[in-house]
Amino acid sequence: MNSHDPDRDLAPEGSGDVPRLGVEEEFLLLDPESGRPLARAADVRRRSRLYPALGPDEVQHELLMAQLELATPVCRTLPEVAGHLLRMRCTLAEAARDDGCVLTACAAAPFPDGAWAVPVTDKPRYQRMRKEAPLLTDEQLINGQHVHVEVRDEQARIEALNRVRPWLPLLLALSAGSPLWRGRDTGFASWRYFVNDRWPVSGVPPLFHDVEEYRRRTDELVSRGMVADTRQLYWLARPSAHYPTLEVRACDVQIAPEDAVMLAGLVRALVMTVLAEADAGVPVPEPAPELLPAAVWHAARHGLTGDLHDPRDLRPRPAATVVRAVLDHLEPALRRSGDHEQVRSAVERVLREGNGAVRLRGTLEAAGWPAVLSFLTGRSDGLQDGTGHPRVRRSLAP
DSSP: OOTTOTTTTOOOOOTTOOOOEEEEEEEEEEOTTTOOBOOOHHHHHHHHTTOTTSOTTSEEEOSBTTEEEEEOOOBSSHHHHHHHHHHHHHHHHHHHHHTTOEEEOOSBOOSOOSSOOOOBOSOHHHHHHHHHSHHHHHTOOBOEEEEEEEOOSHHHHHHHHHHHGGGHHHHHHHHOOBOEETTEEOSOSBHHHHHHTTSSSEESOOOOSSHHHHHHHHHHHHHTTSSSSGGGOEESEEEOSSSSEEEEEEEEOOSSHHHHHHHHHHHHHHHHHHHHHHHTTOOOOOOOTTHHHHHHHHHHHHTTSSEEEOTTTOOEEEHHHHHHHHHHHHHHHHHHHTOHHHHHHHHHHHHHHOOHHHHHHHHHHHHOHHHHHHHHHHHHTSSBOTTSOBOOGGGGOO
16 A cells, blocks of 8 residues: 555445455566666666656665565555556556666566675665674565555454464465575475565464554564564564554565456455454464464465465365365455456466466476566566466556
């Protein structure tokens, strides 16, 4: 969601309302020939302001100078999300090309890059992070997709946080698209997860009894010097520090924008479903504390290949079986939001063709590293669809 306008158009939520949502996506700027990260974020961001299709605050810096972030306005529908993502990706990719680099929606830097270090963005917070954790900061060339779902009541936000925890492995498995890292296949579907999980507060969030406990425990992490501020709570889901939303951060950034839209719809339906279950008195799931991190690890390792741990009981079952059962579970919310057909068809396509990890590996095995760069650049800017076919240009308007 746009950082400049947190409460714009956020009307009071009623019991029958479908919550609004917003999407943040992180990108890498790469050399068009070698694929190495280029520290051109400041130049590309300045250039992007010349394009009327991008709002003044829709493009933001990230930790390293080879990264940029796009944030949609507050949206009511998935077609609205799709329109904004296509508009912003296409325009920022053009600004990047005009500055001699390419914009790629890759969740981890895939190519060998020689002298690895990329400068940290010149902000005091980022400079402090570099001083505190030098190599870890240098290796943060990873990119995620964050979905904000409107939950205006603070206690309901904590309720939703507690209840989405068993679903985080599934979201990571569906979105996994970072098998390649510094010129090699890691053997994992989401290497981004493992790079990010090295920060002090990351992974699966704990259970919280209520808002007061959440505030007390997170404030204590800051007051004890364990994290610099609450923005360093890198859990896979968290109440937003700035907006009346639950922010789900489990997903790798998606190579193709239609997959990002699908995940946004799934996350909204999930939040709607767990809050309806809370209203119905369904108990909060409380699996043993060692089970969820292990299920997340398994999802990051295997993605959609092999078994996936079912969110309802954390038992391993074939991934496609689990995903289709989850769609059935979320169907009332998907129908209520009008997202049922769009999300189900997109999920079936991912099950049929593979997630980003499968597609990247297939490209590498079939045609080598230059084809990986072409694959990423050809789909990240939104001008081609997920299958590589040209997209009708008029669809870029939100």
